[in-house]
Amino acid sequence: MKVKNLQKPNQKMAVFIMLFTLSLSLQAQSTLENLNQNLRYSRYSRLSVKIIPQKETNNTFLLQMPVEKIEDNIDFEDYLFSYAIVGSFTEEIADGQITRLTRDKLKSESERHFYFEESVTIPENQTEAYAVFWAKDSRQGDEYIYHIDLKGPYIFETPTFSAYYGNNIPFDQTFLNVEEALLFKGHAGINLYSYFYPQQFTVPLPPMETKPAAVPKEIDVQDDGTFLQNVPKTFNQNGYYFIQSDTTAPAGVLVKTVPNAFPRVEDWDKMVDMVVYISTRREHESLLSAQDKKKALDQYWINMTKDEEISKNLIREYFRQIEFANILFTDFREGWKTDRGMIYTVMGPPEEVYFNLDREVWIYAGIDTNSKITFTFARVKNVLTPHYYQLNRSRAYQPEWFKRITLWRSGKMAF
Known part of the structure; x- marks a missing residue:
């Protein structure tokens, strides 16, 4: 039996407020560079949190924040969700920058996800911006953290569209099994362009091997044609696809396609x-x-x-x-x-x-x-x-x- 079921409602609320206040205080004393994000790689995580940015204008971004429910029978009230926008990895995260995401801010909920969506505007003269998303387990204090670049030197350009599952939850996996489909939706144009790369990759060198690995001199690229937004697109080949709304710009969405058994190994x-x-x-x-x-x-x-x-x-x-x-x-x-x-x-x-x-x-x-x-x-x-x-x-x-x-x-x- 969970401890929370033994508390009176007012006691539970008091604990909730205390934990949330503590959470904000701890975050306010942190910078992005000193946040320990080890739980994103844990073998025993209860959640998987992501931020998928979509550019709306040059300085406005839609933050799509899907939370995958790894824990069975998950209770929204067991977690404290929040996000912040910072201008560098060394900027102290102040209380006023943190926005709490309560149940009424849910964009939608499915069997597998909680889904938040927030639009943020970055000052026009700001050259760097990073979004940070927290999910704090109020039962044991575990803190799931994820960040993403909105503006910065490692971003070519953020896409103006995104990939979605059939239930309109953003595609938050790193891969897609062959013969499965995704929806692509955005606000720029009607057609999207698909390019397929059938390339296979070698195993990396051991960590003490300092000699550079061989790099392929050529990459095979196949024009996979155009398709319509808001119409399911099925991916039929093993490899990876790069989807673009404008082939003259670098922005696009990567879809890595894999056999049906993946991520397990059955070969x-x-x-x-x-x-x-x-x-x-x-x-x-x-x-x-x-x-x-x-x-x-x-x-x-x-x-x-x-x-x-x-x-x-x-x-x-x-x-x-x-x-x-x-x-x-x-x-x-x-x-x-x-x-x-x-x-x-x-x-x-x-x-x-x-x-x-x-x-x-x-x-x-x-x-x-x-x-x-x-x-x-x-x-x-x-x-x-x-x-x-x-x-x-x-x-x-x-x-x-x-x-x-x-x-x-x-x-x-x-x-």
Whole structure:
């Protein structure tokens, strides 16, 4: 039984007000750069919060804020929702900047989402602006935080349209399963243009490998034609699509398309690819050349742990990490093939996550020392997505990286 059910109504309201006041006070003492956003990558999150901006005019933006309900039988009153607009990552977030989002401000609610929508105007002479969205669990104090750029040096241009599910909730996933459809709606024009990229990507290099990875010299692009806004568009091929309202401008919406099983893995060939992070080169080459991939993989796990039960648990946890990496970090690549997905798969969810204008920083506790391990992902300007990050690699990662791999190979995990 939840504690809240034992309180009298006036007691519950008093606690609610106290927690909300405390929440505002804590936020007011913070800056965007020192907000720990680690819960966005937790394996045990109750919510997933997002901000999807849509440009209305040069300085006005529609903030679409879908909140995915991961927790079963979720109660709106258990959470305190709010947002703020700041002009930099170092600006102190003051009380007057924070807008509380109460139930009466819900744009809509579905079985899977709470959905807020707010229009904000940025001063014309302001060159940077960032939206921050909070969802605070009033029961245990967990704070889910998400931010997005409205104006800044890493944004080419914000689209004037957005993608939606059939129930008019904004498309908030990082991927779309093949043969599924989306609605595109906005206020600029009638037709939209679709371009398809069938490109496949290689696995990232280990964190201590400082030699740059090979970059394809050419990218295959296929004109997928035009389609109407407010008419469902089905995506039929694996790859990624870039949807635009104006082909002379850089703004667009990325839709990464994946097989129906995704984010899970149900293909033996792909499983063989994915164990590369914890395998020796010889082991992986042997798996790649095996005729019977299932048999080879079964033997691979048993040889690694020398125990069938430990092997079963290890397989389950390793591919659960792959699944989370796919959910969290897919962009135009599958999540497990990104630098952040690689680190997440092997190291687990980071204990601390901080963002700044040009980087994302993950912090882990050391396994057998009091020191901390820090991974810095440099932000790279990319026309397809504002969330493109590359790991700053260093040979200094090698000892800790091998420690974590050794834990995996012995049937243990450090998280």
